[in-house]
Amino acid sequence: MVYQYRYKFYLNANHFVVIGGRKGAPHSHCFELTIEIASVAGHETVAFESIERAIDALLMPYQNNLLNDIEPFNDIVPTLENICAYFKDEISRILLEMNWVLMSIEVSETPSRSFVMTIDDIEFAKSELYKNNKIYYR
DSSP states (O other): OOEEEEEEEEEEEEEOOEETTEEOOOEEEEEEEEEEEEEOTTOSSOOHHHHHHHHHHHHGGGTTSBGGGSTTTTTSOOOHHHHHHHHHHHHHHHHHHTTEEEEEEEEEEETTEEEEEEOOHHHHHHSHHHHTTOOOOO
16 A cells, blocks of 8 residues: 655745846746655654755755755756756655655646646656655555
C-alpha cells in the first residue's frame, strides 16, 4: 500500500522575467506550492511536522526577497516553469532523504495560473526507494 499526502506551502517573493532580452519590472507573488508525496509502505505515524519544517527551511532564503538575486535564479530566469523545476529537484532530494517520493508539484503564481510537473512511471521506477523495494503499488 502506498500512503499519499498533499501539502501546500507559500512563498512570498518578488521576481522579474527577461523576454526577448528585455528585463521586465520586478513584481511580487504569493506563490503556492502544492506537493503530492508517497511514503514507504507500513508507516503507522507520519512525521508531518518534520516534512513541513524541511520544506519551510528550503523556502526560507527566498521568502520576501527578489528571486533574481538568489541562486539559482541569479543564473536562470525565475519563470514559473523554472521555479517549479528547481523546487521539484530540491524537494525530491529532501524527501528521498526522509524515505518519501515526490509524485507531483504544482506552483501557482496566481489563483488561476499554475505550472505542474508530475513524476512519471519511468522517473518513479528509477527512485532509490522503488529500486530497494521499499515502496509498493497495489
